Amino acid sequence: MNEALADAFEAQRGRLVAVAHRMLGSRADAEDAVQETWLRLARQDADTIDNLGGWLTTVVGRVCIDVLRSRKIRPEAPEDELIVLEDTGPAPEDDAVLAESVGLALLVVLDTLRPAERLAFVLHDMFAVPFTEIGQIIGKSADAAKMLASRARRKVQQRHRPVEEPGQHAVVDAFLAAARQGDFEELLRVLDPEVKWSSETRRGLVVRTGAAEVAERTHHGARAAAFTCHALINGEPGIVAWAATGKLLGVVSYTIVDGRIVEIRSISDTERLASMGLPSRVPVT
Structure with a gap:
């Protein structure tokens, strides 16, 4: 692999880790997903890639989908994690603020979202990926991807932050x-x-x-x-x-x-x- 392509990948690494982290809820799993994306890039003919950022997002998204689906199959539960949010008061109602707060919380509702819903929500609401591209990642139309994101958003709005009892x-x-x-x-x-x-x-x-x-x-x-x-x-x-x-x-x-x-x-x-x-x-x- 040429040095320029490796440098271009490193420039995208932070964003890819952020996507995978919000998808998988684990920093270690996110790093593994990005490493797998790197290995796939190393096997790919660089001349066939028109948009490196879009290609990497597609690949890391598909890797995360595979990981999430395998979690549903494996009998053991994923690693127990604490999800830590700074307590700044009532939950945000604005959609953009909601998406960011849920991302920082590593998606409190991970277990309530199906893999495709989670991918659509994370990529669109947190990283502004168009529904046409999301549809290509999950093998569905842009309208179907939009519907998945909408469904996920409703679940997140309902459950993303439990109501704390006063006092x-x-x-x-x-x-x-x-x-x-x-x-x-x-x-x-x-x-x-x-x-x-x-x-x-x-x-x-x-x-x-x-x-x-x-x-x-x-x-x-x-x-x-x-x-x-x-x-x-x-x-x-x-x-x-x-x-x-x-x-x-x-x-x-x-x-x-x-x-x-x-x-x-x-x-x-x-x-x-x-x-x-x-x-x-x-x-x-």
């Missing part, structure tokens, strides 16, 4: 404040007596149960988080935390019922955190 983040804030201050009684007030805390660390999964144990362990580690921001994690209220140095510490989600935390899920394992596409550091002034 849930206030419960999280009260819990964090109590943890930092060592207010054991306040911690027990906001924790359900049977609360469960699942923590994924570099050493593996650690599970703790019971308000007293969770409260004690939370107090020990709370002060390490110098910077936090509210987040929606798989639709649950949560936080992303950084140390005073600016290093990413982890993400934590909270399941809240009747004003009390009944379940906590945290991830501090660096490999898992890296797969989420979160900033590894924040500026420290």
Whole structure:
């Protein structure tokens, strides 16, 4: 393969990874799909390609379709992932803002969309690919592709962000404040007596149960988080935390019922955190 074509592919790589990431919901799977696209390009006669960008989009789209269809066949479930959104308030209603927010959330509704619907929605609403080109990728007419995108959009509008019960983040804030201050009684007030805390660390999964144990362990580690921001994690209220140095510490989600935390899920394992596409550091002034 000539160097000019390789350079042209590299110029498209970021866009291809973005398309595949939103299609597949996994950075690792997206990188694999783009690598497969590169291998197919290497086997292709470059002189037969009139529009490299369009050709690459078509190929990566078809690779993603194949991956999604194979997931439906394989008995094992895809890798469990946390979907992290900065919590900026009510869900956007404008279609363009909706498409971008869903892309950043790695398509919360991935499992509710059929492969062709997902492809049509992602390519058209997020990357402005014409329906004629989308139809060619999935082997359907432009009108059929438009219908698939419309159907997917309706599903996304209905389900892309679960409705958070009022006051849930206030419960999280009260819990964090109590943890930092060592207010054991306040911690027990906001924790359900049977609360469960699942923590994924570099050493593996650690599970703790019971308000007293969770409260004690939370107090020990709370002060390490110098910077936090509210987040929606798989639709649950949560936080992303950084140390005073600016290093990413982890993400934590909270399941809240009747004003009390009944379940906590945290991830501090660096490999898992890296797969989420979160900033590894924040500026420290």
